[in-house]
Amino acid sequence: MPAHVPLTLRLREPALRRADGLLHLLKTRLGKVRPEVLAAFAFKNDERAFARRLLEKHSRFWLFRTHQQRFCGDFLAVDMASPDAAARRVYALDLKLGKDVVEGGGGAGNAFSNVDAAVQDVAARLAVIDGAASAIRLAGDGAALLARIS
Secondary structure, three states: OOOOOOOEEEEOHHHHHOOOHHHHHHHHHHOOOOHHHHHHHOOOOOHHHHHHHHHHHOOOEEEEEEOOOOOOOOEEEEEOOOOOHHHOOEEEEEEOOOOOOEEOOOOOOOOOOOHHHHHHHHHHHHOOOOOOOOOEEEEEOHHHHHHHHO
8 A cells, every 4th residue: 555545534523514525534634535545435334424423422532434445444433531642442443234243353354454553553643542552343333333432
């Protein structure tokens, strides 16, 4: 993957309300956006609605979309409730329509293979989590995931 293609993209609620919000976020981060980069972050099924619900209900979370071809799950959610970056919880989330929540990555196949790289990307770029942070891997239905991390 070329260095200029991001591994994670921070999502913000206003952008999720816009039809072109993802493109706008990518343009802000990268300038020119190639179609394959936009496709790598595109939402499927209920992912956009999930992201909107999470950010609307829980302002303490920073939510990141992960590059969908890099096996980092669908999202990283950082609980910003603690003022200490080392104490903040990080959740790697993989949406599975209609499925019960499974912790540890069960049922997600290879979806979490590179989640540590995504966590390191957020830690290195934004310093909102400690570089030694480890993500809690959760796979399941969006509503169930929201309830679990709440």
